[in-house]
Amino acid sequence: MKNIKIKVLVVALMLGAGIGSYLWHKSHVVEIQDFDFQKDSAKVDELFHKGDNWYWMISTGSSATYNVDFMLRHKTSSQYEKKHDMVVKVLKVGDNIAGFLAYYPLSEHVWQLLFLMVDQDFRRQGIAKKLLKFAVDDMVSRGAIKVSLATRNNNFKAQSLYKTFGFKLTSSDEEFVFFSWYKR
Numbered sequence: 001m002k003n004i005k006i007k008v009l010v011v012a013l014m015l016g017a018g019i020g021s022y023l024w025h026k027s028h029v030v031e032i033q034d035f036d037f038q039k040d041s042a043k044v045d046e047l048f049h050k051g052d053n054w055y056w057m058i059s060t061g062s063s064a065t066y067n068v069d070f071m072l073r074h075k076t077s078s079q080y081e082k083k084h085d086m087v088v089k090v091l092k093v094g095d096n097i098a099g100f101l102a103y104y105p106l107s108e109h110v111w112q113l114l115f116l117m118v119d120q121d122f123r124r125q126g127i128a129k130k131l132l133k134f135a136v137d138d139m140v141s142r143g144a145i146k147v148s149l150a151t152r153n154n155n156f157k158a159q160s161l162y163k164t165f166g167f168k169l170t171s172s173d174e175e176f177v178f179f180s181w182y183k184r
Contacts, residue, residue, distance in 0.1 A: 032134050035088035035100070037073050043097040044072065044090065051120045077104040077114065086114070087138065091131055098122035101131045103139060106148070111139040113149040116158075128161055136165070140183055147181040 035044070048068060067079055074082040083104075091099035099122065102115040113135055118127045139147055151158045153172055159179075163169075167179035 032089050032091045032131070035072065035075075035090050035102075040090050040097060041069070041072055044100050045069070047097065047100055047117055047119055071102075077112070089131075089134070091127055093122060093127075096122075098125075099127045099131050101135050103135050103147075105142070105144075108143055109145045111142070111144040111147050113139075113147055116149075128158075129165070132161065132165055136181060145183040148178065149180075150176045150178045153177050 045068075070079065071077070071086065072088060074084060075086045075088055076083040077086050086102050086104040088102045089100070090097045091101075097119065099118045100115060101113070101117070103111055103113045106112050113132075116128065116131055116135070118131070136144075136147055147167075148170075149162065149167070151162070153174070153176055159169075159177060162179045162181075165181065167181045169177060170180045171178045
């Protein structure tokens with residue numbers, strides 16, 4: 001009888017450990033998936049307005065009319081036209097959106113990375129690097145031989161990431177630095 005109790009206890013402990021491990025793993029799974037406006041827009045909007053994110057997301061000369069909601073709702077690179085030309089992805093850790101990116105073709109072989117953002121609570125975990133690699137690989141698979149982007153001239157962390165990835169500084173102005181990456 002004592003052996004049966006021990007066996008039941010061992011099975012219960014193993015089952016509990018297994019369930020605990022599954023739940024921990026599920027909450028830490030990192031997955032890049034398509035952006036779903038209905039499901040993801042509120043969380044992405046929170047990211048845009050969290051901490052220092054909004055400052056560097058504003059486009060040159062259009063801060064008064066910049067409508068991210070319109071762009072995401074219609075997956076469009078335009079502020080005014082529903083082009084449906086933009087690829088939008090979210091990176092989820094468990095049920096949380098930890099990162100976000102969007103890109104679109106400027107031409108058949110030239111693509112623009114428009115947004116790459118990581119939630120401040122998930123930074124320094126390699127998420128930006130994972131998102132950037134995913135985006136560039138996807139753009140190349142769609143025909144890109146050049147990828148362009150802009151970031152604020154004081155966003156040194158982003159600039160460092162882009163340079164490490166092989167992007168080259170092409171120009172700058174009072175607000176932005178512009179980078180390009182070329183397929184080899």
